[in-house]
Amino acid sequence: MIDIVGKEQLEEFIWENINANKVVVIYFGAEWCGPCKQLKKKIASDEAKEAMPDLVVGHVDMDEFLNNELSDTYNIKSLPTQIFVTLKGTAIVEIKKILGLDWSSFISTYGDIKATEELTTKTNETIVNT
Numbered sequence: 001m002i003d004i005v006g007k008e009q010l011e012e013f014i015w016e017n018i019n020a021n022k023v024v025v026i027y028f029g030a031e032w033c034g035p036c037k038q039l040k041k042k043i044a045s046d047e048a049k050e051a052m053p054d055l056v057v058g059h060v061d062m063d064e065f066l067n068n069e070l071s072d073t074y075n076i077k078s079l080p081t082q083i084f085v086t087l088k089g090t091a092i093v094e095i096k097k098i099l100g101l102d103w104s105s106f107i108s109t110y111g112d113i114k115a116t117e118e119l120t121t122k123t124n125e126t127i128v129n130t
Contacts, residue, residue: 001027001043004058006066007073011092013058018087022056023113025106026074028081030062035101036080042103052110084109 004010010026017024027043029036042048043057060067062079070076074083074094084095096109 001040001057001059004060004067005064007069010058010060010070013056014085014092015087017056018085021054021117023052023054023110024085025055025057026060026083026085027057028060028062028071028074028076028083029079032063033079039080039082039101039103042106051107054114055110082106084113 002013004013004026014024014026027039029040031037040059043055048055060070062071062076074081078099080101082098084097085092086095087093095113098105098109
């Protein structure tokens with residue numbers, strides 16, 4: 001998990017990791033938030049790293065003044081909030097937003113994204129090999 005401060009650092013984080021074929025999550029939380037602490041522990045656990053090896057998480061601390069703009073940009077209304085993102089051309093696009101501590105939804109979203117990537121790769125291989 002990488003701590004993010006400000007819009008520029010977040011955009012750089014997203015671009016670098018998506019271009020490296022990683023599943024990118026922006027995790028909005030705060031130190032005072034109990035469910036945020038629980039989620040942070042789950043994401044950092046060995047079990048999560050083993051189950052989701054291509055996951056990279058950018059942690060946006062909502063108590064950091066420079067992150068206030070990100071709250072508006074990503075329409076953050078509650079904590080924790082996790083947003084899986086991708087790129088479409090030069091635009092950062094939300095794949096799925098998870099509100100609160102919903103670990104099963106987090107894991108299934110990762111799995112759905114990886115399955116879609118594998119299907120796309122196989123389809124592209126078939127087109128090239130035909």
